[in-house]
Amino acid sequence: MVGTAAGAAEGAVRRWVDAAGGRLVLDGGLATELEANGADLNDPLWSAKCLLSSPHLIRKVHMDYLEAGANILITASYQATIQGFESKGFSKEQSENLLTKSVEIALEAREMFLKEHLEKSIPIQHPILVAASIGSYGAYLADGSEYSGDYGEAGTKEFLKDFHRRRLQVLAEAGPDLIAFETIPNKLEAQAYVELLEECNINIPAWLSFNSKDGVHIVSGDSVIECTTIADKCAKVGAVGINCTPPRFIHGLILSIRKVTDKPILIYPNSGERYDGEKKEWVESTGVSDGDFVSYVNEWCKDGAALIGGCCRTTPNTIRAIQRTLNQGFN
Numbered sequence: 134m135v136g137t138a139a140g141a142a143e144g145a146v147r148r149w150v151d152a153a154g155g156r157l158v159l160d161g162g163l164a165t166e167l168e169a170n171g172a173d174l175n176d177p178l179w180s181a182k183c184l185l186s187s188p189h190l191i192r193k194v195h196m197d198y199l200e201a202g203a204n205i206l207i208t209a210s211y212q213a214t215i216q217g218f219e220s221k222g223f224s225k226e227q228s229e230n231l232l233t234k235s236v237e238i239a240l241e242a243r244e245m246f247l248k249e250h251l252e253k254s255i256p257i258q259h260p261i262l263v264a265a266s267i268g269s270y271g272a273y274l275a276d277g278s279e280y281s282g283d284y285g286e287a288g289t290k291e292f293l294k295d296f297h298r299r300r301l302q303v304l305a306e307a308g309p310d311l312i313a314f315e316t317i318p319n320k321l322e323a324q325a326y327v328e329l330l331e332e333c334n335i336n337i338p339a340w341l342s343f344n345s346k347d348g349v350h351i352v353s354g355d356s357v358i359e360c361t362t363i364a365d366k367c368a369k370v371g372a373v374g375i376n377c378t379p380p381r382f383i384h385g386l387i388l389s390i391r392k393v394t395d396k397p398i399l400i401y402p403n404s405g406e407r408y409d410g411e412k413k414e415w416v417e418s419t420g421v422s423d424g425d426f427v428s429y430v431n432e433w434c435k436d437g438a439a440l441i442g443g444c445c446r447t448t449p450n451t452i453r454a455i456q457r458t459l460n461q462g463f464n
């Protein structure tokens with residue numbers, strides 16, 4: 134059952150985790166922080182709109198997360214798709230270039246961060262990695278279905294594979310360290326992803342990250358156990374976990390995931406606020422503060438999470454607080 138598909142991808146993630154001292158820290162919400170820096174993301178492309186209008190802002194937010202202590206930058210390609218760019222009038226080639234650009238911006242941010250520290254003679258010994266984000270078909274639809282997993286009749290595995298195939302290839306060719314399949318709402322899309330990883334022979338470690346609204350199922354109602362098993366069976370998957378989910382559900386979810394896999398577990402919850410898919414806004418006052426969020430971190434570590442960060446509505450302050458808690462835990 135456990136560790137059915139240990140392989141190079143899992144080994145690579147484990148080496149990075151070890152090099153970081155036992156836990157890798159992910160960044161926090163990218164879209165959230167772009168908005169905090171003045172970007173207007175009210176667009177079907179969401180954060181990927183900044184690839185067109187303000188790439189410098191993306192680089193700045195990546196740098197802010199590195200300054201806060203993140204080991205992994207997740208690129209601005211979550212809602213960037215060839216189909217989405219084409220519907221804005223871009224050619225196929227231009228659309229592919231925009232995907233490539235999302236990875237290049239994060240690689241540039243890493244280079245600048247390392248250079249700045251080298252100039253100040255401040256050694257950076259922890260790994261800094263770039264994970265190319267792939268959001269779900271539902272994220273492309275921008276109609277809230279990434280939080281329901283309900284794709285109606287379009288939702289066949291072959292359709293989803295065709296939808297994601299070229300995007301995956303282009304992002305992999307851009308040279309990231311990891312591929313991040315994020316906010317996966319149903320098991321069909323997870324199955325499509327693992328088949329694409331094999332068929333396209335992607336040799337960059339990937340992670341599969343699901344989202345849940347109840348702590349037992351992912352948002353479509355499919356069981357977390359079943360979804361984790363799909364990820365576990367694929368040797369090209371280096372880590373599996375949960376993102377964009379309220380912190381209060383994470384403890385139970387990690388325990389479920391651990392029952393069916395030995396792969397490293399990643400968790401990057403949102404702040405606990407609820408997203409209203411119809412109104413396209415976060416419902417405030419249901420969330421937890423940075424302090425509360427971070428009070429969970431030690432528990433998640435004890436549960437066995439190896440990669441920890443934040444998703445929507447978390448900020449560089451959240452990441453700084455996570456990093457501080459982890460350092461205290463190790464002293």
Ligand SMILES: [Zn+2]
Pocket residue numbers: 376377403444445
């Ligand atoms: Zn999120």
